Amino acid sequence: MNTYQAFSRETLSSFKTLAEQCRYLLSCKISATASGKALQARVGDFALPVFCNGDEYQTIQKAVFWLKTQAANYLNAAKQQEI
Numbered sequence: 001m002n003t004y005q006a007f008s009r010e011t012l013s014s015f016k017t018l019a020e021q022c023r024y025l026l027s028c029k030i031s032a033t034a035s036g037k038a039l040q041a042r043v044g045d046f047a048l049p050v051f052c053n054g055d056e057y058q059t060i061q062k063a064v065f066w067l068k069t070q071a072a073n074y075l076n077a078a079k080q081q082e083i
Helices: 009-014 018-027 056-082
Strands: 030-035 038-043 046-052
Touching: 009 018, 018 056, 030 046, 030 056, 038 056, 046 056
Parallel strands: none
Antiparallel strands: 030 038, 038 046
């Protein structure tokens, strides 16, 4: 059984970097709701820009991958700026 943090927009906005925001979103429960013909990933009332024509599980997996990729891209760009 997984334990998730309760989602809060105030907490999300308190993080200064995209990587921190992604890490926070990953600690909260991700769900999927119908959006037209596809499912859209959400964390609480916060809609992620992730859509999937599959089932809820596939949508959540796609959202996790997207959040991890966004965090990694941000960290890689930050490292490049340090050089």
